[in-house]
Amino acid sequence: MNQATTKRWPMEDTVAGCVAAGVPGIGLWRDQVDAYGIERTAALVRSAGLAVTTLCRGGFFTADDWRDDNLRAIDEAITLGAPVLVLVSGGLPEGSRDIDGARRRIGDAIGELVPHARAAGVQLAIEPLHPMFASDRCAVVTLGNALDIAEEHPAEVVGVAVDTYHIWWDDQVWAQLARAGAGGRIACFQVADWITPLPAGVLLGRGLPGVGCVELRRFREAVDAAGYAGPIEVEVFHEDVWSRPGGEVLSETLQRYLEHVV
């Protein structure tokens, strides 16, 4: 389970709910962890026996404080026991039209984080976001481009985040998943479905598994075939999902996961 799917569920309820439902791990979000307290979160999940699968997220290399913020995010991942820090890399700098330059700067910034991530034993996961976010959230919008950047560094330090919502449309995606697997670059696998119409701002338009048009099982099989044996997170952003009770969403998510992903 990724915590974003039940965004308004309090931390303790989320952890208890996951344990009660037999969910073995959770992807945590830094804003939620920060609100609850990082040491407190680390103790909570540890005592619950819940694995932290990913920490979301670092990146946004367009921000003035990107270096400090990302070094801090790596430290937070250590504290929480998260093996993977997901990076949403940021879009175009204010007023810029230079997307190639933005991609180069993202690569350079990740390079600067590598020594600390390597020392920490935290794998950075470059997440390609859907191209509708290219200008304002993430200039890296294909799995191929994410791999181009990741492959500058050792696989155990820099991988890619495979999120079905962001890459399902890509006619090159199956070849790129095979490439990612062959290089040991799949750092995490997140599942959400594509539904239309998109809401204004397009951020909160994701569907629970099976409500949309993504071939989720085909993705899971492709990721399996590529040699990925790590956790699978369901990560859905949608106002209608967030406004429901967390336990109810978790229960439906598990049912849909079994029906459409496994």
Next chain:
Amino acid sequence: MNQATTKRWPMEDTVAGCVAAGVPGIGLWRDQVDAYGIERTAALVRSAGLAVTTLCRGGFFTADDWRDDNLRAIDEAITLGAPVLVLVSGGLPEGSRDIDGARRRIGDAIGELVPHARAAGVQLAIEPLHPMFASDRCAVVTLGNALDIAEEHPAEVVGVAVDTYHIWWDDQVWAQLARAGAGGRIACFQVADWITPLPAGVLLGRGLPGVGCVELRRFREAVDAAGYAGPIEVEVFHEDVWSRPGGEVLSETLQRYLEHVV
């Protein structure tokens, strides 16, 4: 000028406005042509000395009547003197998740139109739409995929539509533009800018040239370098643009075109 930019401007005003402004050609839309009358439109543009650069649009191969509708669209292009029919190919069939299958069916459908298009001397232009339209409007979302389909047929019968709004985010776009040019596949070149936030439904989110983040001049230079010497259309869908007087929009479009594209 593409007629969609001044969608609510009456046909006669649009044609007179283009002529007065020294615009040499116009991209027409079938719904507008149909409302004004096809023979009447053909006579109007002919007597005005205005070239018809494209007819928008055929495609939507998921519709039950796709064959008849597209054959009719080719005939309309002949009547109007439009050398190019732009194809927006349609998304996933209702209830389907098979995007590879959708792409195959699009290729098959285009193949069925080729004899009539060839006989008519009308070039079909496969338009890759932005991936945010992949499920509901067009399963072809990259220039590379559009070329894969087009290259099954002679270039003078099947080409691609290059629209900056739909493909600007693609890290492979420059290589694919060169490929398109080398094969003589660029059937038309349309310009619009990318702005955020996107509105609900995301259809009417385009900006006039220069208001957004697309490297429009770089695209124009790349299309030039690829050997394309045909018309350039400005095609913008936005409620704020449509709600303004057509003459004012045309005037601003021309100014922005000279500043950001030429």
